[in-house]
Amino acid sequence: MAEKKKIAIIGSGNWGSAIARIVGANVRTMSMMDEEVKLWVFEEILPDGRKLTEVINTEHENVKYLKGYSLPHNVVAVPDILESAKDADYLVFVLPHQFLRSSCQPLRGKLKQGAVGISLIKGFDLKPEGGIQLISELINSLLGIDVCCLMGANLAHEVAAEKFCETTIGVHTDEQSLIFKDLFQTDFFRVTTVRDAKTVEVCGALKNIVACGAGFVDGLGYGDNTKAAVIRLGLMEMIKFAEYFYAGAKFSTFFESCGIADLVTTCYGGRNRRVSEAVVKSGKSIKQLEAEMLDGQRLQGPETAHEVNALLKAEGLEARFPLFTAIHRICVQEISPSEMIECIRMHPEHLAFDRRRVSIERDVVNQYASCL
Numbered sequence: 001m002a003e004k005k006k007i008a009i010i011g012s013g014n015w016g017s018a019i020a021r022i023v024g025a026n027v028r029t030m031s032m033m034d035e036e037v038k039l040w041v042f043e044e045i046l047p048d049g050r051k052l053t054e055v056i057n058t059e060h061e062n063v064k065y066l067k068g069y070s071l072p073h074n075v076v077a078v079p080d081i082l083e084s085a086k087d088a089d090y091l092v093f094v095l096p097h098q099f100l101r102s103s104c105q106p107l108r109g110k111l112k113q114g115a116v117g118i119s120l121i122k123g124f125d126l127k128p129e130g131g132i133q134l135i136s137e138l139i140n141s142l143l144g145i146d147v148c149c150l151m152g153a154n155l156a157h158e159v160a161a162e163k164f165c166e167t168t169i170g171v172h173t174d175e176q177s178l179i180f181k182d183l184f185q186t187d188f189f190r191v192t193t194v195r196d197a198k199t200v201e202v203c204g205a206l207k208n209i210v211a212c213g214a215g216f217v218d219g220l221g222y223g224d225n226t227k228a229a230v231i232r233l234g235l236m237e238m239i240k241f242a243e244y245f246y247a248g249a250k251f252s253t254f255f256e257s258c259g260i261a262d263l264v265t266t267c268y269g270g271r272n273r274r275v276s277e278a279v280v281k282s283g284k285s286i287k288q289l290e291a292e293m294l295d296g297q298r299l300q301g302p303e304t305a306h307e308v309n310a311l312l313k314a315e316g317l318e319a320r321f322p323l324f325t326a327i328h329r330i331c332v333q334e335i336s337p338s339e340m341i342e343c344i345r346m347h348p349e350h351l352a353f354d355r356r357r358v359s360i361e362r363d364v365v366n367q368y369a370s371c372l
C-alpha cells in the first residue's frame, strides 16, 4: 500500500487556525492522507503562564488567535518548525509575511524530496539586493519547492464560523488542482482553481493596500460612495500593476474571489481597514494601534504599501499609481489622510477614454509627479 501523504501547516495565527479547522476535517475523509496535521506554532506564553502549544494540544482551541472555535483533535501543535515540516509532502504557509524569511531559515535543505507548498500569505518580499518578489517565489528560492497559492474573500472569523464564502487557488499542474481542492474545499468554502497563480497572489497582496485607503476615507467621515471610488480606483491600479510587472496576467482572474471579492470584503470587514480608520480618528500611529487593537495579530497592508512603493519609486512609476503612492505616504506619515480625497479626485482614471486621453493622462501624471 502506498505511504500516506503528510501535511504541515506553517503558522497558527487567526487565518492559520481557521484553515487548520478545514484541513484537519478534510484529511480525515481522504484515504491518501495521513490523519495527523502538524501545526507549527510560534511558541508564546499566555498571561496565565501556560504555553500556547500545550493549550492547543489539550483544549483543542487556539485561545489567543481564534478564540471560541475548536480545532479538530488530529491537528497537533508543534513548537519546532523543522519538526513540524520535515516529513511533510504538502506544506501550507500561513504566516504574517514579515516573519516568513526568518521562519523559513531552519527548513533550508531539510524538506522532503518532492514536497509541494501552498501559500496563503498576502504580501510581497522586499529582496535584500533590491526589488520585490512574490511570497511563493521567496519560498521557492529559500526551500526549493514548487509553491501554489490560495487567496480569496476569506475573513478568518467568518470562515471559522462556517459562513459561506469562495476562494481561489492558483496552481501550476492538474495534480495540484485536484489535491488542493480536496484539501481545502467544504460545503461552506468553495474553491475555484486557476492556472494564473501569479495574478492570484498579486491580487491578494495589493488589496490590503487599498483596504488601508478605505479605512482612511471611513476615518475621515466619508460615505460608502467615496469608499466605492477607492475600491474601483484601487482595482484599476491592481490591474495596471499586474500588467506592468506580471506579463501574461489574465483579466478574468480579477473577477475571481481573489480579486474583486477579496477587495470588497477587506475594504468593509478587514483589520487593515479597521486600524486605518482608527489612525485617522485617533491620530495615533499604525504600529501603536496594531498593538492596541489586534492582540498580536498583524497588519499586512502598510508593509505591502512600503514594498510596492519601493518598486514604484525605483521604476519611476509612483505617479502612475497615485492611490498606492498616497496610501503608502499616509502610512509613513509623510502626508495627512485628508490628502486621500485630492488623490482620488485627480486620479488619471477619471479621464474619458478618447483619443486625447493618452496626452491628457501624461499631463496629469506629470502634474502629479511635480507634487511628489
Ligand SMILES: NC(=O)C1=CN([C@@H]2O[C@H](COP(=O)(O)OP(=O)(O)OC[C@H]3O[C@@H](n4cnc5c(N)ncnc54)[C@H](O)[C@@H]3O)[C@@H](O)[C@H]2O)C=CC1
Binding pocket: 011, 012, 013, 014, 015, 016, 017, 041, 042, 043, 065, 094, 095, 096, 097, 099, 103, 120, 121, 122, 123, 154, 155, 156, 157, 296, 297, 298, 299, 300
Ligand atoms: N486573518 C485573516 O482574516 C486572513 C489572513 N490572511 C493572510 O494570512 C497570513 C497570516 O495571517 P494570520 O493567520 O491572520 O496571522 P495573524 O495576523 O493572526 O498573526 C499572528 C501570528 O503571527 C505569529 N508571529 C508573531 N511573531 C512572530 C515571529 N517573530 N515569527 C513568526 N511568527 C510570529 C504569531 O505566533 C501568530 O501565529 C497573512 O498574510 C494574512 O494577510 C488571509 C486571509 C484571511
Ligand SMILES: O=C(CO)COP(=O)(O)O
Binding pocket: 122, 152, 153, 154, 155, 156, 208, 211, 262, 265, 266, 269, 270, 271, 272, 273, 299, 300
Ligand atoms: O485577507 C483578508 C480577508 O480575505 C483579511 O484581511 P485583513 O488582514 O485586513 O483582516
